[in-house]
Amino acid sequence: MISSAFAQAASNPELVASVWNSPTLWVAISFVIFLALLARPTWLFVTRSIDNRIQEIKNKIEEAAGLREEAQDMLAANKRKIFDAEKEAGEIIAQAREEAQVLKARLAKELEEVLKRRQQIATDRISQAEADAVEAVRLLTVDIALNATEQILSETIKGKKGGKLINNSIKELPKKLN
Template sequence: MVAYAAETAAGGHESFWVTPEFWVLVAFVLLIALAGRKVVRTITAGLDSRAETIRARVEEAEKLRGDAQELLASYQRKQHEAVKEADEIVEKAREEAARLAERAAADLERSLKRREQLAMDRIAQAETSAVEQVRGLAVNVALEATRRVLTDNLPQDKADGLVDDAIKELPEKLH
């Protein structure tokens, strides 16, 4: 450089491409250009790879988000169906309880009517039995009274005949 400066100062003009500095500059620019291409390709490939990885992750995240939303919607539908089914079960249980209560009331009513009828039948039977006993007793009393009246006022053979005739006619008159 000092030599170039001295020559230039002395008035000599050498071409600039003849100087070693020019060729160093050219070599440096070529080196940077060739190496830069590879570096740019490598950097570009790395960035493209990174962008593809990020794009794949974003797509996977979007897919997972969609799956999660579908799953959430599915669970919400199932929960809604479960609540609806539970409400239906409760309603059916209430209806069944009401039906069973009505049935129990009807069964109790029939049972009470049956018992009342049995009691009425027993009372009627007891009344019938009492009436028959009173009738029998009345017949016996009437027969005894008749026998006494007849035996006291009538001769014995005539009184016995009348009593026997009255006893024979008695069943026809009572029924």
């Protein structure tokens, strides 16, 4: 097809001259030159814009990756803190239970000692009361015996000598009983 156009143009030189004089051809050539002149700056502008957009997207992706890594580090740190806190709480509870058992044992021992002391005090008081009662009975027996002796002697021995004898005997009797 192109070769037939060349063949026709060679056979008809007027046709070739008329093509060069056509304004449509010159508008087309001007348009192509215009596009060629604008193509490089436009291409540079478009590629620069695309490169800038690509760089912005890469920066956002890197920032997001950094934020994700930071969030994962924070999550791991918080999980570690929670684990440590739970472990510490368990240790505190175990220690509190041990202290409660020790306190319970100590209080039971102290209560037992207090009860033993109170029992000993009660036993001592009972013993003292028994001793006091025995002493009171002994003294009462001595008084009764003295009174009975005095009465018997005074009935059997009459007079001054009898009174003196009775009084001396009564005075010496407590010395002999102790």
